[in-house]
Amino acid sequence: MEPSNPNLLEGYDLHHFIDDAHTPPPPTITVTSVASLNPAYTTWKCQDRLIFSALLGAISVSLQPLIARTTTSLDAWQTLANTYAKPSxxxxxxxxxxxxxxxxxxxxxxxxxxxxxxxxxxxxxxxxxxxxxxxxxxxxxxxxxxxxxxxxxxxxxxxxxxxxxxxxxxxxxxxxx
Known part of the structure; x- marks a missing residue:
């Protein structure tokens, strides 16, 4: 899904966080049969939380409960888009x-x-x-x-x-x- 105003996220090369064509890195990686935390996932998770917080702060207080139970910025974005982006x-x-x-x-x-x-x-x-x-x-x-x-x-x-x-x-x- 394309955001209606992707400039800020594109400017920071973060638009893929709200694009369902991209998937996050796996939380763990396995090297020589040993599973460990994936540093790329840790970075992704931190950035995703920052974007989620920005989305939360950008909407009215009365709309915040709509995305309170979402777990990623993509989930939040899609919830808002499905609720409001298709105006009747x-x-x-x-x-x-x-x-x-x-x-x-x-x-x-x-x-x-x-x-x-x-x-x-x-x-x-x-x-x-x-x-x-x-x-x-x-x-x-x-x-x-x-x-x-x-x-x-x-x-x-x-x-x-x-x-x-x-x-x-x-x-x-x-x-x-």
Whole structure:
């Protein structure tokens, strides 16, 4: 399977870790009837764990359980690809609808933002990214009247605000409530 953006792994000559056409070296080698640990396998295992950790860190916290039980970076990659790489129109529409219905309610700002960010990340994985300005608008739509002052300030800006700055403003407002 080809990754959608293999540049980093190819740049480090590590793309074969997520390509099922390549197999890892055997864990042991036998020389003159004596089995011993294969140094090539040890190196492979270390690199595979690093790639697995990078994959784990690159996905939303809510998606991490999908790959928690996988044992190699290839297993993790294939699990994610099988789950998200074949977008169906219905799945995309479902995610967009979930995104529309997200409201802060009784959740903390961090929980609310994470819920929205998870849906947005899933849409991006399916080839339907949401730009930051639309993301911020979506978050604003789900806030209650107690955030009206922040909503008014953000809506009055002539230039866009980064998602991180926006998150910080909401956290500050939450702390003052």
């Amino acid at each position: 129109r219905g799945h995309i529409k479902q995610l967009k609808e979930q995104l529309k219905r997200c409201t802060k309610g009784s959740k903390s700002i961090s929980e609310y933002m994470q819920e929205i960010k998870t849906r947005v990340d899933e849409l991006a994985l399916l080839g339907k990214p949401v730009d930051d300005e639309d993301l911020i608008d979506r978050v604003l739509e789900g806030l209650s009247d107690e955030y009206k002052s922040v909503i008014d300030v953000i809506n009055a800006l002539d230039t866009s605000i980064s998602f991180a700055e926006f998150h910080e403003k909401l956290l500050n407002k939450e702390a003052s409530l």
